[in-house]
Amino acid sequence: MLLKNSSALNPKLSPLPCISRTSSSLSNLHKLSSSPMFKIAFSHFRLTLPHIRKPRENCFNITDIYYEEMLEANPGNALLLRNYAKFLHEVKRDIDKAEKFYARAVLASPADGEVLSLYAELVWEAHKDVDTAEAYFKQAVQAAPHDCYVIASYANFLWNLEESDG
Template identity: 55%
Template sequence: MLKSNPGDPLLLRNYGKFLHEVEKDAVGAEECYCRAILGSPGDGELLSLYAKLIWETQRDEERAKSYFDQAVSASPDDCMVLGSFASFMWEAEEDEDEDNNKEINIYDGTQVSSVPALVPAF
């Protein structure tokens, strides 16, 4: 079906989602999503799917947030878009908290936690 209509944004979006979620083909999914965005730049769900792919595969918080912001602007009442954005914000905050709680031991270069132990060591 995609061969007969290679520029159809809906087909590209759905095939990109299949590649991402089922086949675990991030490169193919990104190609489909990018082509779909060219054909339908105001599709909030599509922008949200692409943002999710960026976050899950590249952990590029700034770029993913940019696409999520566009998605929410395009579809402010779409519960799927809002749910994906909320999930992203939650995960991004957790990643930031984990990064803030790690320090490097200057003596041997290993990571140590800056969070104090709950039970003092003997």
């Protein structure tokens, strides 16, 4: 059920100020926009405006800044480390930096099969180090024997290894 006025149900709730051309509404909007919560909520919008001119480059830079700020606040967060490493590896193609963050993610969560598998893929792709990649894949399968992503990644690695040998 769509409610037109939430203050009708709860008189303590005041409706949001309407945006119109009247001076009182503009004054209310100015008050709202100068509040700390408004600034926090819409600070990300200001950061994303420059991406209009150079969408790909600036979006990557904004994402980098976002991850670095989040990692500064949560340096041992395995999920955050993994996601940033995956972004660096698959989107930005910064293999060296991705490897560093995958290694940190593995240290933060050594029993996470998906992280181990992603790291193994990067080791294979970047260094063609069969032994190290296979060791990480085997560790990943041991950590998550029922994870279809981990099993499929290991199978893909073995398939590609067989093709490159044959």
